[in-house]
Amino acid sequence: GDSVTQMEGPVTLSEEAFLTINCTYTATGYPSLFWYVQYPGEGLQLLLKATKADDKGSNKGFEATYRKETTSFHLEKGSVQVSDSAVYFCALILDSNYQLIWGAGTKLIIKP
Amino acid sequence: GAGVSQSPSNKVTEKGKDVELRCDPISGHTALYWYRQRLGQGLEFLIYFQGNSAPDKSGLPSDRFSAERTGESVSTLTIQRTQQEDSAVYLCASSSRASGGYSYEQYFGPGTRLTVT
Numbered sequence: 001g002d003s004v005t006q007m008e009g010p011v012t013l014s015e016e017a018f019l020t021i022n023c024t025y026t027a028t029g030y031p032s033l034f035w036y037v038q039y040p041g042e043g044l045q046l047l048l049k050a051t052k053a054d055d056k057g058s059n060k061g062f063e064a065t066y067r068k069e070t071t072s073f074h075l076e077k078g079s080v081q082v083s084d085s086a087v088y089f090c091a092l093i094l095d096s097n098y099q100l101i102w103g104a105g106t107k108l109i110i111k112p
Numbered sequence: 113g114a115g116v117s118q119s120p121s122n123k124v125t126e127k128g129k130d131v132e133l134r135c136d137p138i139s140g141h142t143a144l145y146w147y148r149q150r151l152g153q154g155l156e157f158l159i160y161f162q163g164n165s166a167p168d169k170s171g172l173p174s175d176r177f178s179a180e181r182t183g184e185s186v187s188t189l190t191i192q193r194t195q196q197e198d199s200a201v202y203l204c205a206s207s208s209r210a211s212g213g214y215s216y217e218q219y220f221g222p223g224t225r226l227t228v229t
Contacts, residue, residue: 036220043116044155044203044220089154098143098162099171100218104154 002027006090006103013080014111021075021106023064023090031092033057033066033073034100038087047075047088085110114138116221118204124227125194133189133224137206144187145218146179147203155203161187194228201225 007022025031035047035057048057053068062077073090090103117136125131137144146158157171161181172178176194181187191198205218 043222044205046217046219049217098160099157099168100145100155102154105152 002031002092002094002101004090004092004101004103006088006106009087009105009107010109011106012109012111015082016079017110019075019077019080019084019108021088021090021108023073023075023103025071025073025090025092027071027092027094027101029094031094033064034091034093035062035064035073035075036089036091038089038105040086044089080108080110082110082112084108116204116206116219118202118221118224120224121222122225122227124229127196127228128193130190130192131194131226133191133202133226135187135189135204135206135221137185137187137204138208138219140184141206141208141219142184143207143218144181145205145207146187146189147205148173149201149203149223151200158189158202191226194226196228199226199228 032051048059050057050066147155160168201223
C-alpha cells in the first residue's frame with residue numbers, strides 16, 4: 001500500500017549546521033508531497049509542498065525537491081537555528097484520494 | 113481569520129467512561145478530518161467529512177469511536193467506554209475545496225490530549 005518512510009530521530013545538530021531529513025514514499029499514481037512541522041506546544045503547520053515531479057517547495061529557508069526517480073522528498077536547510085527545533089512530518093496525498101498518508105515524524109534538536 | 117479550534121485542550125478520564133471531543137473548523141472549509149497521534153508516532157487517520165457527503169469512517173479503530181458533523185460546521189468525536197490504549201492526542205484539521213478540485217492544504221487545530229487512567 002501507499003506509505004511514507006522518514007529517517008528516525010532525534011536528529012541533533014549544532015546551530016548553523018546543514019540539515020537533511022530523508023523522506024521516501026511508495027504510492028500508486030501521482031502524489032502531492034508535503035512537509036509539516038510541529039513546534040513544541042503548537043499545532044501542526046504546513047511547511048512546504050510540491051505537487052509534481054521536479055517541483056521544489058521552499059519556505060523559511062527549508063527546501064525539498066520532488067524526485068520521482070528516487071521516490072524521495074528530502075528536507076534540507078543550509079543553516080539551522082535553535083528555533084527550528086521541532087518535529088517534522090513528511091506526508092503524501094494522491095490525486096484520487098483525500099487522505100494524507102504520514103511518516104512517523106523526525107524530532108529535530110538544535111543546540112546553541 | 114480564526115484557525116481551527118479544539119476543546120478541551122486536555123482531558124483526563126477514567127477507564128470505561130465516555131468522552132466527547134469538539135472541533136470548530138475554519139469558517140467556509142467544507143472538509144474536516146480527525147486524526148489520532150500516539151506518543152512518538154505519526155498521525156493515524158480516523159474519519160473524514162466532506163460537505164453533505166457520507167463520511168469516510170474507514171479509519172475508526174473500533175465501534176466505540178464515532179463522530180458527527182452538522183453541515184459544514186462543528187464536529188464532535190465521541191469515544192465510548194474508553195480504554196487506556198485510547199490515550200493519545202486527537203487532532204482535527206479542515207481544508208477548503210479549491211476551484212476545479214481539492215485543496216490539499218489541511219489546517220490543524222492544537223489537539224486534545226486524552227489520558228485514560
